[in-house]
Amino acid sequence: MTYDFDFFDVPLHRERGDSQKWTLFGPDVLPLWIADMDFRSCEEIVLALTRRAQEGCYGYARESRAAIAAMIAYHREHYGLEIDPDWVVPQPGVVTALNLFCRLLRETRAGRSDVFINEPVYHHFMSAAVQQGVRERRIGLRPFGPPLPTPPAPTAAGAGGWLLCNPQNPLGHLWDDAELRGILDFAAAGDLLVASDEIHGGLVLDPPHTYRPLLALARDDAERRRLMAFVAPSKTWNVPGLGCAFAIVPDPTLRAHFTRDYDNLIPCINLFGWVGAEAAYRFGEPWRLGLLAYLRRNRALLEEAARAWGLPLCRLQATYLGFLDCTALAPKLNGESPHDFFLRVAKVALNDGAVFGAPGWVRINIATQTATLRAALERMGNALATLR
Numbered sequence: 001m002t003y004d005f006d007f008f009d010v011p012l013h014r015e016r017g018d019s020q021k022w023t024l025f026g027p028d029v030l031p032l033w034i035a036d037m038d039f040r041s042c043e044e045i046v047l048a049l050t051r052r053a054q055e056g057c058y059g060y061a062r063e064s065r066a067a068i069a070a071m072i073a074y075h076r077e078h079y080g081l082e083i084d085p086d087w088v089v090p091q092p093g094v095v096t097a098l099n100l101f102c103r104l105l106r107e108t109r110a111g112r113s114d115v116f117i118n119e120p121v122y123h124h125f126m127s128a129a130v131q132q133g134v135r136e137r138r139i140g141l142r143p144f145g146p147p148l149p150t151p152p153a154p155t156a157a158g159a160g161g162w163l164l165c166n167p168q169n170p171l172g173h174l175w176d177d178a179e180l181r182g183i184l185d186f187a188a189a190g191d192l193l194v195a196s197d198e199i200h201g202g203l204v205l206d207p208p209h210t211y212r213p214l215l216a217l218a219r220d221d222a223e224r225r226r227l228m229a230f231v232a233p234s235k236t237w238n239v240p241g242l243g244c245a246f247a248i249v250p251d252p253t254l255r256a257h258f259t260r261d262y263d264n265l266i267p268c269i270n271l272f273g274w275v276g277a278e279a280a281y282r283f284g285e286p287w288r289l290g291l292l293a294y295l296r297r298n299r300a301l302l303e304e305a306a307r308a309w310g311l312p313l314c315r316l317q318a319t320y321l322g323f324l325d326c327t328a329l330a331p332k333l334n335g336e337s338p339h340d341f342f343l344r345v346a347k348v349a350l351n352d353g354a355v356f357g358a359p360g361w362v363r364i365n366i367a368t369q370t371a372t373l374r375a376a377l378e379r380m381g382n383a384l385a386t387l388r
């Protein structure tokens with residue numbers, strides 16, 4: 001199978017199926033919101049799932065050592081990261097792990113359980129903190145230029161952890177070593193635990209750059225033991241519906257908080273999740289490289305449109321989620337949010353930046369057929385023209 005532009009150009013017609021993205025807003029709306037992609041999966045994943053489905057036996061599956069080994073091998077080969085299999089705690093999703101991290105802070109860091117998060121950020125960072133009863137301390141990120149004020153201005157007093165999004169959703173920022181080191185030094189000085197959500201790690205758009213796993217920066221065992229990372233094949237290979245992720249937690253005591261609720265509160269990984277994860281990590285590289293080339297073409301279209309509209313767009317280094325600053329439109333929108341305006345007038349569904357902590361911004365999912373993206377951008381341009 002060749003994963004070229006022709007492959008990714010074929011539409012899936014998800015509006016006829018069970019897709020959240022394509023069915024929420026009705027047939028006249030082009031959906032560029034929730035973070036999944038409109039591309040056919042990698043053939044090796046389809047074949048592995050089909051073979052497993054045809055066995056006709058769907059009893060409880062045991063943990064797949066093969067899938068865990070494939071994930072570890074992939075991280076070694078692509079990022080030079082050594083992961084001890086004992087550190088790996090399978091999770092039904094990364095959002096579960098975000099919640100378990102916040103709960104861990106609440107339970108183990110009495111009186112100093114506040115969690116630092118960067119803003120804007122994926123909204124489940126905030127909801128995990130709220131749901132687990134820890135207080136968030138938001139550190140605003142500059143959307144253009146180096147995002148983090150260094151050294152971080154706030155004090156660590158009263159705080160127990162930092163929840164990092166690496167690469168950053170929705171800014172599309174790829175943290176570099178110096179930025180990550182700044183966070184680690186701050187964490188060491190304040191005795192903070194740091195959890196790094198690395199679900200978008202395979203989606204760095206400009207190879208040979210790759211993302212830097214936070215764990216790869218640990219200087220020694222003591223530093224490593226305050227860190228953990230959450231990884232998954234779900235965003236990179238577009239298999240979030242299969243529900244399989246991994247918390248990588250080097251410290252055994254902290255790790256116990258991630259395994260405690262297995263078989264009661266937290267369901268075991270779906271057997272198809274294991275199968276899809278193993279196939280993705282073992283055989284998915286040609287598909288991923290084809291995908292990145294296709295996304296680069298779509299990114300260029302979005303950049304061109306943003307320039308034509310005169311609206312600032314964050315540099316999309318990673319992820320397939322463009323972040324567009326529409327705050328300048330406020331005087332013309334009579335109190336309507338840009339999100340609602342584009343939905344009402346352009347019939348294009350985006351994510352409202354307010355959800356991530358950036359009102360007046362919108363997030364645009366470019367992981368769709370180029371023809372669909374082009375049509376959506378044209379609709380948005382026409383809608384903007386009505387404001388002038």
Ligand SMILES: Cc1ncc(COP(=O)(O)O)c(C=O)c1O
Pocket residue numbers: 035092093094095096122165169197199200232234240245
């Ligand atoms: C940064 C980040 N973390 C986690 C998730 C969701 O993870 P999961 O579906 O595995 O719970 C997303 C989905 O968009 C995301 O962008």
